[in-house]
Amino acid sequence: MIYLNPIGFIYTPFKTIENMPIQSAAAKGAAGRIMVREEFADGLKDLEEFSHIHVIYQFHKCEGHLLVVKPFLDDKNHGIFATRSPKRPCAIGMSILKLTGVNGRELTVENVDMLDESPLIDIKPYIPEFDVIEGDISIGWYKNKPKNLHDTRSDERFK
Amino acid sequence: MIYLNPIGFIYTPFKTIENMPIQSAAAKGAAGRIMVREEFADGLKDLEEFSHIHVIYQFHKCEGHLLVVKPFLDDKNHGIFATRSPKRPCAIGMSILKLTGVNGRELTVENVDMLDESPLIDIKPYIPEFDVIEGDISIGWYKNKPKNLHDTRSDERFK
Numbered sequence: 271m272i273y274l275n276p277i278g279f280i281y282t283p284f285k286t287i288e289n290m291p292i293q294s295a296a297a298k299g300a301a302g303r304i305m306v307r308e309e310f311a312d313g314l315k316d317l318e319e320f321s322h323i324h325v326i327y328q329f330h331k332c333e334g335h336l337l338v339v340k341p342f343l344d345d346k347n348h349g350i351f352a353t354r355s356p357k358r359p360c361a362i363g364m365s366i367l368k369l370t371g372v373n374g375r376e377l378t379v380e381n382v383d384m385l386d387e388s389p390l391i392d393i394k395p396y397i398p399e400f401d402v403i404e405g406d407i408s409i410g411w412y413k414n415k416p417k418n419l420h421d422t423r424s425d426e427r428f429k
Numbered sequence: 430m431i432y433l434n435p436i437g438f439i440y441t442p443f444k445t446i447e448n449m450p451i452q453s454a455a456a457k458g459a460a461g462r463i464m465v466r467e468e469f470a471d472g473l474k475d476l477e478e479f480s481h482i483h484v485i486y487q488f489h490k491c492e493g494h495l496l497v498v499k500p501f502l503d504d505k506n507h508g509i510f511a512t513r514s515p516k517r518p519c520a521i522g523m524s525i526l527k528l529t530g531v532n533g534r535e536l537t538v539e540n541v542d543m544l545d546e547s548p549l550i551d552i553k554p555y556i557p558e559f560d561v562i563e564g565d566i567s568i569g570w571y572k573n574k575p576k577n578l579h580d581t582r583s584d585e586r587f588k
Binding site: 271272273274275276277293294295306310312313314315316317319320321322323324326328337338347348349350351352353354358359360362364366389391392393394395396397398399400401402403406407408409410411412419 | 430431432433434435436452453454465469471472473474475476478479480481482483485487496497506507508509510511512513517518519521523525548550551552553554555556557558559560561562565566567568569570571578
């Protein structure tokens with residue numbers, strides 16, 4: 271077992287899963303706030319010079335998990351690890367947020383796509399040289415998905 | 430506290446931290462293997478159609494954490510959350526691997542940049558529409574870093 275002590279919390283406008291954006295790429299402008307625990311505040315030094323951050327957080331309202339799911343954007347079943355659905359064996363989410371400000375241990379962010387009060391596990395700077403794959407990429411079922419990311423919101427299926 | 434039950438393990442050629450590639454982007458071709466636990470194998474359905482995957486894993490050899498570090502690629506100190514250094518409060522790593530095969534619950538992968546036997550927390554498909562930021566990006570200290578990603582290997586500093 272792995273034990274993690276959250277480094278803070280993410281505060282967002284989304285109190286329930288219904289009608290939430292399903293990815294940060296579809297949450298343009300949605301404003302949120304991150305509070306890092308006092309004891310970890312020194313770890314934020316120089317973060318303000320980055321425009322985008324990865325956040326890793328817990329899907330804290332998910333109970334149990336599914337191995338095969340129909341994701342929001344498709345009408346077919348896929349293995350949970352071939353989707354970004356939240357009801358995963360380790361219920362951990364990963365989003366890229368726009369960082370608009372750092373004030374002490376409080377961060378202001380945009381493009382939030384997670385529930386309010388999500389426990390925050392880590393912040394890492396977004397660095398294209400590490401995070402962007404160049405060359406041929408295959409995206410499986412996503413290539414022919416019937417629904418559009420920007421027109422689709424979450425529903426109750428993974429509650 | 431957050432309790433996570435690893436979904437499997439990542440096997441790589443790297444038994445110790447010395448001389449390891451410091452990012453998967455600098456580990457081109459380094460071959461590894463992922464074994465997913467039997468009980469989660471059904472979650473891999475359709476994953477083979479993706480060419481790249483995110484893996485989230487534990488830096489299982491890190492003890493304790495640092496809040497301010499000198500990363501491998503710079504000669505100045507930065508907050509741990511403004512770097513990708515492993516000695517983090519929640520010692521969780523994130524890499525993008527090339528997926529070369531899925532055989533039952535075994536995955537063959539390339540571009541591994543983690544220690545052998547790293548406990549695996551999650552696998553998510555790499556989907557550029559979710560994972561690539563378009564437009565203006567600021568990358569802080571990384572912009573003027575004195576060292577080159579591809580010529581730099583890890584050393585003992587975060588042991």
